Amino acid sequence: MTKIFAEDLAQRVGTRAIHAGQRPDPTSGAIMPPIYQTSTYAQEALGVNKGYEYARGKNPTREALERNVAALENAQHGFAFSSGMGCLTSIMLMLRAGDHIIVGSNVYGGTYRQMDKLFTNFGVEISWIDMRDVQKVQDAVKKNTRAIFIETPTNPLMQLADIKAISDIAHKAGAISIVDNTFASPILQAPLALGADIVWHSSTKYLNGHSDLLGGVAVTNSDELAAKLQFNANSAGAVPGPMDAWLTLRGTKTLALRVKAHDANGRAVAAWFAKRLGAERVFYPGLESHPQHELAKRQMSGFGGMVSVETGSKANANTVVTRLKLFTLAESLGGVESLVCQPAGMTHASVEPARRAEIGITDGLLRFSVGVEDVEDLLEDLDQAFKGL
Incomplete structure (x- = not known):
């Protein structure tokens, strides 16, 4: 799992955007992390390596980006993906047949398509709720509710959901709250501080900011959820290439x-x-x-x-x-x-x-x-x- 450098959380958000998650390259002193354009890594002996085995599991350039965005969101763990939908897929793969989730009725069309047209085929039950009304969210909770998915502000109607109130509802039900923070970015909104368990972004958008790549990022403070996200990312394989990770990291510097x-x-x-x-x-x-x-x-x-x-x-x-x-x-x-x-x-x-x-x-x-x-x-x-x- 990619954990942030502890000292990075001591800085303010603008400083984190530039410095968090990366250090000058020890070999050359390069300010920007190298683009580790490799699919595999040499191992010193059977079962002995430098922490890297195969690039689907880990890549140093990707880890720098993951630490950077995690620090921006005040999170301990970060995970980068090949697209926003790849990110959401890996989050949804934490669910099992028979699980129930609550999702805002006005979400990005791709989010709706994935959940309604794909994951319902695998037995995931979904309630689409107008999250402007917290009571409606409470009323939708069932015994098998495992997660509440919040998008705020929503795409495209700019509706808001009360992250703290809805996260409290999720936790009382033994569920987790998951926030799509794409529209606000970590600069304008801090969902983890309001009780969210997972925050995710289409990093294609504000995090990158230059309309030249696809990407997604998820962060969490939970070791348990981080382990699941790491497993799903490695198993499902929706990870970004090192060049896209590097470009996104370039983008966050000016975020x-x-x-x-x-x-x-x-x-x-x-x-x-x-x-x-x-x-x-x-x-x-x-x-x-x-x-x-x-x-x-x-x-x-x-x-x-x-x-x-x-x-x-x-x-x-x-x-x-x-x-x-x-x-x-x-x-x-x-x-x-x-x-x-x-x-x-x-x-x-x-x-x-x-x-x-x-x-x-x-x-x-x-x-x-x-x-x-x-x-x-x-x-x-x-x-x-x-x-x-």
Whole structure:
């Protein structure tokens, strides 16, 4: 298992982002960890090695990334994966047939697809619950509940879940709480401090921040859960190559700076939308009009760069995305460049139309990943794109 360097937790989060989990290379003094581009390792004798046998199990570059993100989340153990879905798969493999889990009704479409279309085939029972209402989560608990999966803020409706209250419910039921912290990142939200047992990310997004790789990361403070994650990662094999691990580690060095810029731009863009379209059509927890704004202030240190808006129709949405110049029509999020997508036809296309309608994902909904460009340029781009609508 990859445990962090103990001294790394003594630093503040911006310093950890740059230094945690890595030390200058003892051979050359290189500041950045080497890319250990190897599939196997020489062993000194039968049963004697330097801690490395085969790269699916361990790789020094990957371990540096795992320690780094673990330190950012104030965790003892970290595990890197080849994608966010590979990460979630390894977490889900801790479940057994007959286990029951509670999952937020508005989660990323890939999360829904994996759980609803794959793991139900293996006997996992799922209750999809609106986690804005803590009582509904409590009411969904069963004797066989083993985990509660929390995504907050949610993709794409920016709904929040009370991590502490729901984690308390999980623990009283003998279950674990698992938080997808992708949208907030470790800079804006610390789920482990609020009682979560496992925190995971699509590191494709804010952790990497440059839209040039796929990855996932999970962290925990539990030795027992860490042992299970290590076993699943090695057995299922959804691990990243050393180059992707190195690129992600390069990205986390600027994470604190980037997220602060995303947050500032996100607030400005959301305020512009609220003034232009009306606050009721803007989904952003940083707005005072957001029904969970007080919860956002309580459990987050910022509101991030993800903003969704209701344009009213698919035709309106299409007009906007074809006019935009700086916001590129594309899936994904969290990169330095601004993106826009239509969740109904893109990130959540795998969700059945009736279910999308039930949870509020309309054909006119657009999700903006606000980048770190000069905000005046972004607002000018939005102004010309929405003109006349």
